[in-house]
Amino acid sequence: MKPEDQVVISVLLPDRVGILRDVTRVILDFQGNIGGIRQSIVDGFFSLTFTAALARPADPAAVRQALEDRLGAEAAVAVRPVTRTPSPVLPDGHPFVALTSGPDKPGTIHAISAFFVQHGINIADWQVEVANDQVVYIAQVRLPVDADPRLVQQAFRVQMALHGLAATLAHENIFRATNEIGPISALLTPA
Amino acid sequence: MLKQQDILGTLRMVQEEHLDVRTVTLGINLNRCARRDPAEQAEAVYTRIVACARELVGLCNQCADRYGVPIVNKRIAVSPASVLLEDHDAAAAVLLAEALDRAARAVGIDLLGGFSALVHKGMTPGARALIDALPRALTRTQRVCASVNVATTRAGMNVDAIRMVAQKLVETAAASAAQRGFAAAKLVVFANMPEDNPFMAGALLGAGEPDTVVNVGVSGPGVVKRAVERLLRQRPGATLDELAEEIKHTAFRVTRTGELIGREVASRLGVPFGVVDLSLAPTPRVGDSVGEIYQAMGVERVGAPGTTAAVMLLNDAVKKGGAFASSAVGGLSGAFIPIMEDHVLSEAVTRGTLTLEKLEAMTAVCSVGLDMILLPGDTTPEMIAGLIMDEAAIGMANRKTTGVRVIPVPGAGPGERVDFGGLFGSGTVTAPACAAGGETFVRRGGHIPAPIHSLNN
Numbered sequence: 242m243k244p245e246d247q248v249v250i251s252v253l254l255p256d257r258v259g260i261l262r263d264v265t266r267v268i269l270d271f272q273g274n275i276g277g278i279r280q281s282i283v284d285g286f287f288s289l290t291f292t293a294a295l296a297r298p299a300d301p302a303a304v305r306q307a308l309e310d311r312l313g314a315e316a317a318v319a320v321r322p323v324t325r326t327p328s329p330v331l332p333d334g335h336p337f338v339a340l341t342s343g344p345d346k347p348g349t350i351h352a353i354s355a356f357f358v359q360h361g362i363n364i365a366d367w368q369v370e371v372a373n374d375q376v377v378y379i380a381q382v383r384l385p386v387d388a389d390p391r392l393v394q395q396a397f398r399v400q401m402a403l404h405g406l407a408a409t410l411a412h413e414n415i416f417r418a419t420n421e422i423g424p425i426s427a428l429l430t431p432a
Numbered sequence: 433m434l435k436q437q438d439i440l441g442t443l444r445m446v447q448e449e450h451l452d453v454r455t456v457t458l459g460i461n462l463n464r465c466a467r468r469d470p471a472e473q474a475e476a477v478y479t480r481i482v483a484c485a486r487e488l489v490g491l492c493n494q495c496a497d498r499y500g501v502p503i504v505n506k507r508i509a510v511s512p513a514s515v516l517l518e519d520h521d522a523a524a525a526v527l528l529a530e531a532l533d534r535a536a537r538a539v540g541i542d543l544l545g546g547f548s549a550l551v552h553k554g555m556t557p558g559a560r561a562l563i564d565a566l567p568r569a570l571t572r573t574q575r576v577c578a579s580v581n582v583a584t585t586r587a588g589m590n591v592d593a594i595r596m597v598a599q600k601l602v603e604t605a606a607a608s609a610a611q612r613g614f615a616a617a618k619l620v621v622f623a624n625m626p627e628d629n630p631f632m633a634g635a636l637l638g639a640g641e642p643d644t645v646v647n648v649g650v651s652g653p654g655v656v657k658r659a660v661e662r663l664l665r666q667r668p669g670a671t672l673d674e675l676a677e678e679i680k681h682t683a684f685r686v687t688r689t690g691e692l693i694g695r696e697v698a699s700r701l702g703v704p705f706g707v708v709d710l711s712l713a714p715t716p717r718v719g720d721s722v723g724e725i726y727q728a729m730g731v732e733r734v735g736a737p738g739t740t741a742a743v744m745l746l747n748d749a750v751k752k753g754g755a756f757a758s759s760a761v762g763g764l765s766g767a768f769i770p771i772m773e774d775h776v777l778s779e780a781v782t783r784g785t786l787t788l789e790k791l792e793a794m795t796a797v798c799s800v801g802l803d804m805i806l807l808p809g810d811t812t813p814e815m816i817a818g819l820i821m822d823e824a825a826i827g828m829a830n831r832k833t834t835g836v837r838v839i840p841v842p843g844a845g846p847g848e849r850v851d852f853g854g855l856f857g858s859g860t861v862t863a864p865a866c867a868a869g870g871e872t873f874v875r876r877g878g879h880i881p882a883p884i885h886s887l888n889n
Contacts, residue, residue: 338434368439381433391494415442415446415501419442419445419688420435420685429695
C-alpha cells in the first residue's frame with residue numbers, strides 16, 4: 242500500500258447511536274480499510290480518530306465532504322493524508338501514572354501538561370474523574386529513559402502543590418499488579 | 433491502557449486505606465560464620481550481615497517511591513542462632529546477640545529475628561546455651577528478637593523445653609522491669625514455626641531456605657475493613673459468604689502489591705525472592721485494626737459469641753485471595769490477633785469482653801496465637817508453661833502454627849494499663865479465669881507424643 246493512499250481522520254459530534262456505522266460506510270464507499278482506531282465520549286461528545294488505507298487515491302476534501310454529508314451539520318471532520326508514519330514517542334520510556342487532584346479551576350491541565358513538557362514526559366492517555374468540586378486527573382505517561390523517576394516524582398509533588406494540587410506519580414506496575422491477573426514477574430523490568 | 437476505576441481503586445487503597453508493605457525482610461544464613469572463638473564468631477556474623485544488607489534500606493526506599501506504596505519496616509531474619517552455639521556457652525550466646533544488635537544498627541534496621549532455637553524433639557547444647565542466655569540477650573540488645581519452636585505436628589511437644597523457656601521468659605521480664613518487662617515482648621514461643629515468616633518477633637531463616645532471600649509481609653486491615661464497609665453500604669443485607677468473597681478479592685490485590693515490591697527489591701539486591709506473607713497485622717493506629725474488621729462484619733463487641741467464627745472467616749478468605757494472587761504465598765498468612773497492637777482488641781480486653789480463654793479459642797482459627805498479651809507480674813513459670821502447652825496442643829492437633837508472646841509485667845496486677853509506645857502499643861494486664869491448678873501436670877515434663885494424624889506417610 243502506497244503512503245499517499247493512507248489518511249488519518251478525526252470526527253467530532255454529539256453522541257448518538259450509529260456514528261461508527263455511518264463513518265465506516267463512507268470509508269467502505271472509498272474502498273478503504275481501517276487501521277488503528279480509537280473512540281471516546283466526553284461530556285456527551287463523540288470523538289473518533291482512525292487511519293485508513295484507501296484502495297485508490299482520494300482527495301482528502303472529498304472524503305471529508307462525504308463524511309460531513311453522512312454525519313450531519315454538527316459534525317467536525319478532519320482528513321489528512323499520511324505523508325509519513327510518526328514514530329512512537331518515548332517507546333522505551335518509563336511507564337508511569339500521574340494523578341493530580343484539587344479544586345476544579347481554569348489552568349490546572351495547562352499546569353500539569355506544562356510540567357510534563359518541562360521534563361520531556363509524553364502523555365499517552367488522559368482521564369478525568371469529577372466528584373463534587375474536586376477533580377482528579379489521571380495521566381498515563383512515559384518518562385524519558387534517562388530520567389531519574391525519584392527526582393521527577395519529587396518535582397511533580399512540589400510544583401503541583403504550588404497550584405494547590407495533590408500529586409502522585411507512580412510506576413504503572415502497581416496499578417497493573419493490583420488489577421490484572423498474570424505473573425508479577427512478567428511486569429518487572431530490569432533494575 | 434489502564435482503566436480509570438482500576439487506577440483510582442489502587443490509589444484509594446494506598447492513600448486512604450493505609451495499604452502498605454509492612455515489612456521487607458532479608459533472610460541471611462549465618463552458618464558459615466561458625467568459629468571456635470566466640471569473639472571471632474561474633475565479628476564474622478557482624479561482617480556477613482553488614483555485607484549482605486548494607487543496601488537493603490536504600491533499595492527498599494527506592495522501590496517504595498517508585499510505586500508510591502510505603503514500606504514500613506526493613507528487617508533481617510537470620511538462620512537459627514543456636515546452630516552457631518553448639519560448641520559455646522551462654523556467654524557466647526550473649527556476645528552473639530550483641531553482634532546481631534550492632535549489625536542491625538549498622539544497616540539501619542529496627543528489628544532482627546533469628547536468635548532462635550528449634551527444640552521440638554530435643555535440645556542440643558547450642559539450643560540450651562541460647563535459651564539460658566535469653567534474659568541477658570534480650571535486655572542487653574535493642575533490636576534482637578528471639579523465638580523457640582517447642583512443638584510440631586510431626587514431632588510432638590517438648591514439655592521439658594517449654595518449662596525451661598517459661599522460666600526464662602519470666603526472668604527476661606524481670607530483668608527488664610524498668611521497661612515494664614518489655615524484653616519479653618521480643619520473645620515468641622512457637623509450635624509448627626514457619627521457616628519463612630518475615631514478621632517479628634518470630635522471623636527466622638529456616639534450614640531449607642536459600643543462603644539469602646527476600647520475604648515480604650504485606651498487611652492492610654484498613655483496606656479490608658473499608659472493602660467490607662463499602663459492600664455493606666451498597667448491600668446492607670449482604671450475607672457472610674458475600675463478605676468472604678469481598679475480603680478474598682481485596683486480599684488478592686494486597687498480595688499482588690507485596691509480591692511486586694518484594695520481587696523488585698530481591699532483583700535489585702541480587703538475591704532470590706521467597707514469599708509474600710499476607711497477614712492482616714494491625715498497628716495501634718485507628719483505621720489499621722483487625723478488630724475494626726470484625727466490628728464492620730457485625731461483631732460489635734469483640735469477644736462475644738460469633739467472634740471465633742468471624743476470625744475463621746477472615747483468616748480463610750485472606751488465604752484464598754492470597755493463594756489466587758500468588759503462588760509464592762508463605763509465612764503465616766492470615767489474621768493476627770496481637771492484643772496490644774490493635775486498639776479494638778486492646779479495649780475489648782480492658783472492658784473484659786475479650787478474655788484470655790476466648791483468645792485461646794480464636795487462636796485455633798487465626799494464623800498465629802496468643803500475641804502481645806500482658807500478664808500479672810506474679811505469673812508463675814508453670815502458668816506460662818501451661819499456656820504455651822495449650823497453644824502448642826492447638827497447633828499440633830490442627831496442623832497449624834500457633835505461638836505465645838506474653839509479657840508478665842513486673843509489679844503489675846490485672847486491670848493495670850501499660851503503654852510500650854510506637855508499634856508495640858498499649859494494653860491492660862489480664863489473667864486467665866483459672867490461673868492455677870495445672871502445675872502438677874506441667875511439672876511432669878517429658879514429651880507429649882505427636883498426634884496420630886502425623887503418621888500420614
